[in-house]
Amino acid sequence: MRYAQGGGLTDAGRGARERIRLGAVERFGRGEKNRGIAAALRVSERSVERWRRAWRERGEAGVLTKGSPGRPRLGPKQISMLARELACGPLTHGWAGQRWTPARVKTLIGRLFHVSYTVEGTWRLLKRHGWSWQQPARRAIERDEEAVELWKEEVWPRVRAPTGPRPVRCSGSTRQPWRRPRP
Template sequence: MRYAQGGGLTDAQRTARERVRLDAVARFEAGDRNQVIAATLRVSERSVEWWRRQWREGGAADVASKGSPGRPRLSDAQVARMERELERGPLAHGWADQWWTLARVKKLIGRLFHISYTVEGTWRLLKRYGWSWQQPARREIERDDDAVELWKKEVWPQVRAPRRPAMVGSSSRTRPASR
C-alpha cells in the first residue's frame, strides 16, 4: 500500500491493524475457516491465508507486524551528521570535483554509518529531509556575457542573411483570397 508524501498510518491506526492480526490468531486457535475470519474481520482471504501460514510456522509472534519497511534506518543524530558532512562538500571526502551525486552520497552513508542504501533509497532519504535535486548550469569558464550580448546586437544582424520581402501569396501558409 502506498501513501502520499508524509502520509501513512497513525499510531492509533497501526494499533488497530495489529489488533486485527491478534483477533485472527485467536480465531485460528478456535479452528475458524479462512473465509469466515476474512468476512468477520473485513480483510482479504489472502491476508488471512498469509497470517495462518505465519502462525503455523512460528506462532502468534510471527503474525505480529514487523513495522513499515520504508522507515528511515538512520537516526536523527545520524541524519544531522550526514547533513554536516554533505555541507563540507565532496572535496573534503576525496572526490575531485564539487558534485554530489546519489552514488557518492550512498557511498558516504556507507562509510559513515556502515549502512547500505540503494541509489533510489538514497534519493528518498534526501528528499524526506528536504534536500532537492539540482543541476548546475553548464557554462564555459571563459564566457563573457557582455561580449555575447554585444555580438548579438551588432555582429549577428550583419551576418544573418536579409529576409526576402514578402509578396502576396508567396508563403505556403497563406491562401489566395477566395472571390
C-alpha cells in the same frame, strides 16, 4: 477495500491491523474455517490463509506486527555530521569536481553510517533538511564574454526561427491526395 492503498501506516494503523490478526488467531483456536473468518473480519481469504500458516509455524508471534517497514533514518547527530562532511566538499571524499549529486551523497551516507538509501530517498532527505540543488556561484574561468556577445549578435539571429505568421492548417488530413484532372 478494507485498508487504504498507497501509503504507509502509522503505529495506530499497524496496531489496528494487528488486532484483526489476533482476532483471527482466536478463531483458528476454535477451529473455524478460513472463509468464515475472512467474512467476519472483512479481509480476504488469502490473508487468512497466510495468517493461519504463520500461526501454525510460529504461534501467535507469527502474526504480530513487525514494526514500520520504512527506510532506516538518520538521527539528529548523524544529520549534523553529514552536514559537516558535505561542507568539506566532494574532493575531500575522493570525487573529482565540486558538486554534490544525490548519488554521491547516497554513497557518502553509506560509507559514514552504514545505512542504505535510494538516490530518490537521499534527495528527499536532503530537501527535508533544507539542502537544495547546487548552482555554481560564478561563471567558468574559460568563458570568453566577447565571443559570447559576438555569437548573440551575429549567429543567433540567423539560427533563430523566423517570427512571421504560420500557415493555417485545416483539421483533418495534412496531406491532400493528388487528383488527376478529368478529360
